[in-house]
Amino acid sequence: MINAAVTYADADKDLVDAFEALPRESKSGDYWSEDALKALKGRIKSFYIAAQGSRCCYCDRHQGTENHRAWDVEHIVDRAKYAWFLFTPRNLAAACPDCNLAKSETEVLKTRGRKTYPSSSADFKIVHPHFDQFNDHIFHYRHVYxxxxxxxxxxxxxxxxxxFAEKYIDWQNSAADTRFEAEVNAAFDSELPMAVAAVNSIANQLSQPD
Ligand SMILES: [Zn+2]
Incomplete structure (x- = not known):
């Protein structure tokens, strides 16, 4: 869980305040791509990389670099549908580009269309980097989640x-295929060897010719 939230000062504050002063219907997530925000976005990224100990907010993997090309600023509630949370400090975190791309614009709020930012873990479908302890929700060891x-x-x-597991053992589109979510989760509910067996069986099904 991230124990700090970014704050805005000086030039950053002016840019954020200008956006916050817009009526909600005029706010667009595209504002994030404005050239004027480049330095501000860099500072947000540096802040969260440090606050998270260089661990991605979703996969919990340590990245041994603070190079900004290896990190994305993540909008936990996506900025396309919820532009009004563009600069909300607790809606921001640092993610690896692969997690960010996978999550994309997935709805993570339990109640769609909220106008004020929720203040509790229970309001989110996703493990929220600011409200949840990763280990309370996911067991993670090396490639295993x-x-x-x-x-x-x-x-x-x-x-x-x-x-990660799929790549490590050369499975393609098997365990992470949501069509098999129920089977994989049922196996996870019992124990790891059964989970591995279930994933193997799914990989076999997928490798059978049609
Ligand atoms: Zn990640």
Whole structure:
């Protein structure tokens, strides 16, 4: 869980305040791509990379670099549908580009269309980097991710966290295929060897010719 939220000062504050002063219907997530925001976005990224100890907010993997090309600023509630949370400090985190791309614009709010930012873990379908303890929801060891809660399961599938195991053992589109979510989760509910067997069986099904 991230124990700090970014604050805005000086030139950053002016840019944020100018956006916040717009009526909600005039706010667009595209504002994020404005050239004027480049330095501000860099500072947000540096802040969260440090606050997260260089661990991605979704896959929990340590990246041994603070190079900004290896990190994305993540809008936990997506900026396309919820532009009004563009600069909300607790809606921001640092993610690896693969998790960010996998999650994309997936709806993570339990109640769609909220206008004020929720203040509690229970309002989110995803393991929220600012409200949830990763280990409460997901068991993570090396390539293995096992959900402990529905939030953990949602996060594993939304961010495609089974991609590491698939790559490691050369499975393609099997365990992380949401068509098999129920089977994989049922196996995770019992124990790891059964999970491996289930994933093997799914990989076999997928490799059978049509
Ligand atoms: Zn990640």
């Amino acid at each position: 096992i959900p402990k809660t529905p939030k953990g399961s949602f996060t594993i599938y939304t961010c495609k966290l089974l991609r």
